[in-house]
Amino acid sequence: MDKEITIYDIAHQLKLSPATVSRALQNHPAINSNTKKTIVSKAKEMGYRTNIFASNLRRKKTNTIGVIVPRLNSYFVSSVLAGMEKVLNDSAYNLIISQSLESAKKEIANSHTMFNSRVDGLLVSLAYETEDIEHFEVFIRKGIPVLFFDRVVAHNQCTSIVIDNQKAGYELTSHLIEQGCRRIMHVTGNLKRNVYDDRLKGYRQALLEKGIELDESLIYVTDLSQEAGVETGHIIQKMENKPDGLFIANDFCAVHCMESLKQAGFSIPRDIAVAGFNDDPLARVIEPNLTTIHYPGQEMGEIAAKSLIQHLNSSSGVNHTNTIILHSELIVRASSVRH
Amino acid sequence: MDKEITIYDIAHQLKLSPATVSRALQNHPAINSNTKKTIVSKAKEMGYRTNIFASNLRRKKTNTIGVIVPRLNSYFVSSVLAGMEKVLNDSAYNLIISQSLESAKKEIANSHTMFNSRVDGLLVSLAYETEDIEHFEVFIRKGIPVLFFDRVVAHNQCTSIVIDNQKAGYELTSHLIEQGCRRIMHVTGNLKRNVYDDRLKGYRQALLEKGIELDESLIYVTDLSQEAGVETGHIIQKMENKPDGLFIANDFCAVHCMESLKQAGFSIPRDIAVAGFNDDPLARVIEPNLTTIHYPGQEMGEIAAKSLIQHLNSSSGVNHTNTIILHSELIVRASSVRH
DNA sequence: ATGAAAGCGCTAACAC
DNA sequence: GTGTTAGCGCTTTCAT
Numbered sequence: 001m002d003k004e005i006t007i008y009d010i011a012h013q014l015k016l017s018p019a020t021v022s023r024a025l026q027n028h029p030a031i032n033s034n035t036k037k038t039i040v041s042k043a044k045e046m047g048y049r050t051n052i053f054a055s056n057l058r059r060k061k062t063n064t065i066g067v068i069v070p071r072l073n074s075y076f077v078s079s080v081l082a083g084m085e086k087v088l089n090d091s092a093y094n095l096i097i098s099q100s101l102e103s104a105k106k107e108i109a110n111s112h113t114m115f116n117s118r119v120d121g122l123l124v125s126l127a128y129e130t131e132d133i134e135h136f137e138v139f140i141r142k143g144i145p146v147l148f149f150d151r152v153v154a155h156n157q158c159t160s161i162v163i164d165n166q167k168a169g170y171e172l173t174s175h176l177i178e179q180g181c182r183r184i185m186h187v188t189g190n191l192k193r194n195v196y197d198d199r200l201k202g203y204r205q206a207l208l209e210k211g212i213e214l215d216e217s218l219i220y221v222t223d224l225s226q227e228a229g230v231e232t233g234h235i236i237q238k239m240e241n242k243p244d245g246l247f248i249a250n251d252f253c254a255v256h257c258m259e260s261l262k263q264a265g266f267s268i269p270r271d272i273a274v275a276g277f278n279d280d281p282l283a284r285v286i287e288p289n290l291t292t293i294h295y296p297g298q299e300m301g302e303i304a305a306k307s308l309i310q311h312l313n314s315s316s317g318v319n320h321t322n323t324i325i326l327h328s329e330l331i332v333r334a335s336s337v338r339h
Numbered sequence: 340m341d342k343e344i345t346i347y348d349i350a351h352q353l354k355l356s357p358a359t360v361s362r363a364l365q366n367h368p369a370i371n372s373n374t375k376k377t378i379v380s381k382a383k384e385m386g387y388r389t390n391i392f393a394s395n396l397r398r399k400k401t402n403t404i405g406v407i408v409p410r411l412n413s414y415f416v417s418s419v420l421a422g423m424e425k426v427l428n429d430s431a432y433n434l435i436i437s438q439s440l441e442s443a444k445k446e447i448a449n450s451h452t453m454f455n456s457r458v459d460g461l462l463v464s465l466a467y468e469t470e471d472i473e474h475f476e477v478f479i480r481k482g483i484p485v486l487f488f489d490r491v492v493a494h495n496q497c498t499s500i501v502i503d504n505q506k507a508g509y510e511l512t513s514h515l516i517e518q519g520c521r522r523i524m525h526v527t528g529n530l531k532r533n534v535y536d537d538r539l540k541g542y543r544q545a546l547l548e549k550g551i552e553l554d555e556s557l558i559y560v561t562d563l564s565q566e567a568g569v570e571t572g573h574i575i576q577k578m579e580n581k582p583d584g585l586f587i588a589n590d591f592c593a594v595h596c597m598e599s600l601k602q603a604g605f606s607i608p609r610d611i612a613v614a615g616f617n618d619d620p621l622a623r624v625i626e627p628n629l630t631t632i633h634y635p636g637q638e639m640g641e642i643a644a645k646s647l648i649q650h651l652n653s654s655s656g657v658n659h660t661n662t663i664i665l666h667s668e669l670i671v672r673a674s675s676v677r678h
Numbered sequence: 679a680t681g682a683a684a685g686c687g688c689t690a691a692c693a694c
Numbered sequence: 695g696t697g698t699t700a701g702c703g704c705t706t707t708c709a710t
Binding site: 047049050052053054056057061062064071072073074075077078079081082086089092094095096097099110113115117118138173224252255259274281282285286287297298 | 411437457594
């Protein structure tokens with residue numbers, strides 16, 4: 001276990017001052033380029049590595065970005081993270097990642113950890129359960145930018161990155177109506193979250209426009225889990241006045257619902273047309289292939305990261321952009337095409 | 340943007356020394372419990388947060404664990420990460436995560452970043468391309484534990500966490516043989532990686548035992564991507580002496596190969612029995628459902644993290660366990676059952 | 679272009 | 695049980 005080399009060791013060997021070494025290592029313009037070369041090569045030779053803690057302590061900046069997501073093991077989230085990692089890594093930021101597991105309590109605990117880790121900025125997608133965002137106020141008060149993505153909340157000091165969920169929900173529902181559906185069931189998640197609430201709004205809007213009366217009993221709020229999908233299948237089986245269309249706010253849940261329906265002898269899309277949301281790889285594998293909304297995960301991650309970096313670099317500290325809306329797209333596949 | 344509170348501020352207000360405050364905040368046993376209470380509540384009141392950089396600088400420990408994975412957006416990897424995050428978060432460690440995107444160069448760059456971030460330990464699953472592990476030697480020389488999981492490499496100072504890939508490959512191949520397959524094609528990844536090499540060994544072993552002659556032309560090395568799956572389908576179509584069994588070292592690739600075969604009019608499993616590896620959610624959705632090896636991702640992550648923590652806490656610094664082998668399981672589904 | 683020196687906030691050895 | 699004090703390694707202002 002060798003001793004750590006410091007700039008003092010280098011300075012000593014080269015008969016220079018630590019200040020010069022520090023400057024050279026940061027490529028400071030005032031340092032003679034020959035001196036610089038000597039120092040850099042000596043540092044390498046001696047196996048020097050910066051002590052970022054000393055540096056952070058001194059500079060009061062950490063070069064670390066925190067991310068809080070509902071869960072890590074979802075296709076969408078991991079795509080987003082892949083995008084963020086790519087951008088932040090290229091800009092020499094570290095990423096620290098934690099998951100709330102959809103629990104407000106854990107989200108709060110994680111935000112404390114992030115706060116104590118002195119992240120330079122925070123990227124958040126909210127848990128199902130989260131009621132208020134009091135726990136992010138400490139960041140905002142300290143001028144640490146907080147950026148919400150996907151599951152966002154309106155806050156005049158925070159940027160949000162989303163797709164137009166209402167429009168997407170509207171398009172999906174309209175598509176089902178065009179395919180002849182008149183009783184469309186909507187299975188969704190916690191309506192506290194914009195993504196579900198807005199999709200529902202789109203659903204309502206489409207029905208209204210097409211003059212189809214809204215039947216509140218066709219709106220089913222779940223946790224969008226695999227089990228919820230299966231359960232939805234059972235419920236539909238038992239319904240007297242069965243739906244002829246099904247809009248589920250998440251492909252994962254939709255796929256399991258389809259399995260359940262198929263097992264019960266339903267023919268998709270003939271008996272019931274189905275649409276999901278997210279364009280999970282599962283959607284292209286389930287039979288019939290699932291109609292869905294394509295949703296740019298990796299891109300959302302990249303844009304979120306870039307936007308945060310930009311904000312950190314802007315000296316003003318004032319946040320100009322407030323909401324970034326990414327393009328989403330209806331992907332029609334066999335699960336919903338009836339003619 | 341308020342000023343940061345330090346232990347000096349607290350000490351000053353309470354007319355105590357910073358040392359006492361520091362001790363109280365760390366719950367040091369020597370401190371009077373009343374003093375402790377006063378200090379803790381004052382700290383809260385004043386909005387104090389530890390400066391972990393000062394603390395790290397002083398203690399020469401970072402409470403940060405680095406993870407390098409091939410890619411973030413794979414079902415298996417995200418399950419592993421979910422497990423790691425869970426354990427490490429509970430133990431007050433931070434996780435910094437980066438992806439190599441299967442490139443040796445990026446893996447090396449990431450390892451440098453981790454090194455400079457002074458991680459207390461490193462968790463690694465190797466990239467396809469990685470030739471040697473020279474870039475991890477710096478950690479080992481410094482006594483920083485490096486633990487490999489899934490895609491591992493033998494190193495007498497590092498713990499590895501794996502499943503028995505050879506046994507799994509053997510079981511899968513034996514199963515196909517039992518189903519009557521005599522010409523089993525094996526599609527795999529870069530054989531530099533233990534996971535693929537061992538699965539191939541298991542394949543060979545099964546053929547040998549059952550007295551089936553090995554046809555080297557049936558071993559096809561790919562990048563196991565979606566495209567590779569489709570391509571494999573095309574290749575099989577064009578083969579004169581077609582295989583009657585197919586063992587693909589990864590469900591994701593297998594699923595796309597199945598799609599390709601189905602489209603070409605093959606009946607699975609009648610014309611060709613198919614098996615994958617990983618038990619990706621896709622395996623339970625593709626039709627017919629895909630036979631595979633179940634592979635405990637989340638558990639692997641948890642165990643890797645726990646093992647690393649244990650190692651960090653053991654004062655000895657000597658690594659006793661060297662390889663941890665997790666249980667894996669053959670899951671037989673319709674894609675391979677012929678009678 | 680380079681150096682001297684102060685200090686970031688915390689911890690821990692030592693003293694009482 | 696509490697205080698004193700000396701750094702941890704770096705950056706940066708000011709001086710030369």
